[in-house]
Amino acid sequence: MGKINYYLVNSSILPPVYSKVIEAKNYLAAGEASSATQAAKMAGISRSAYYKYKDAIFEYNGESSDETVTVNAKLKDNAGVLSALMNELYMAGANVLSVSQSVPVNSVADVSVTVRVTDMAVSTQDMLENIRKINGVNSAHLSD
Numbered sequence: 615m616g617k618i619n620y621y622l623v624n625s626s627i628l629p630p631v632y633s634k635v636i637e638a639k640n641y642l643a644a645g646e647a648s649s650a651t652q653a654a655k656m657a658g659i660s661r662s663a664y665y666k667y668k669d670a671i672f673e674y675n676g677e678s679s680d681e682t683v684t685v686n687a688k689l690k691d692n693a694g695v696l697s698a699l700m701n702e703l704y705m706a707g708a709n710v711l712s713v714s715q716s717v718p719v720n721s722v723a724d725v726s727v728t729v730r731v732t733d734m735a736v737s738t739q740d741m742l743e744n745i746r747k748i749n750g751v752n753s754a755h756l757s758d
Contacts, residue, residue, distance in 0.1 A: 622674060631659055631663055631667070632667065632671050634657045634658055634659040634663070635657070635659065635663065635664055635667045635668060635671050636671060636672075636673050637656075637657040638650070638653040638654050638656065638657035638659065638664050638668075639653070639668060639673075640673075641653040641656050641657065650664055650665070650668075681730060681731050681732045682711065682728055682729065682730050682731065683728070683729060683731055683738055683756050683757075684726055684727065684728045684729075684756065684757045685699075685703075685725075685726070685727045685728075685729065685742070685745065685754060685755075685756060686724070686725070686726050686754070686755055686756070686757055687699065687724075687725045687726075687727075687745065687751055687752075687753065687754040687755075688722050688723070688724060688725075688751070688752040688753045688754075689715075689722065689723050689725055689750055689751055689752065690721060690722060690750040690751075690752060691718035691721040691722065691723055692750045694750075695748065695749075695750035695751065696715065696723075696725060698748045698749070698750070698751075699725070699727070699745055699748060699751065700713075700727075702741070702744050702745050702748060703727065703729055703741070703745075705735075705744075706734050706735060706736050706740075706741040706744070707733050707734040707735040707736070708729035708730065708731055708734055708741065709729060709730040709732075709733070710727060710728075710729050711728045711729060711730055712726075712727070712728045713725070713726070713727050713728075714726045714727075722752060738756060742754055742755070742756060
């Protein structure tokens with residue numbers, strides 16, 4: 615098999631079918647369509663057009679691809695502490711991508727929360743300071 619070449623192209627110069635394939639893929643990914651046939655119909659393309667291009671066209675979102683941080687925190691084993699941390703992330707405008715929490719040892723749990731910070735209303739340092747002020751957060755820091 616030969617080498618695969620990729621090009622980054624402005625979608626406005628492409629035939630509409632490519633955008634429709636992306637639209638159909640998004641319907642499937644979001645669960646709005648239960649099958650490729652339904653997704654293709656919703657996007658206004660044939661099923662064969664969808665299958666022809668689905669593995670060759672991908673949406674590029676360069677604005678948010680690398681703008682993530684991981685918050686590492688030590689939380690007291692009290693009801694609502696993790697919920698308060700998540701609420702603070704929500705209030706900051708961070709988009710939670712993953713959460714990992716250990717079983718508490720000596721009434722303290724390690725928590726790692728990876729967030730997308732692209733559309734945040736505050737700086738990451740302000741967000742971190744607000745997290746540290748939460749009752750039950752023993753410590754918090756950012757890692758890359």
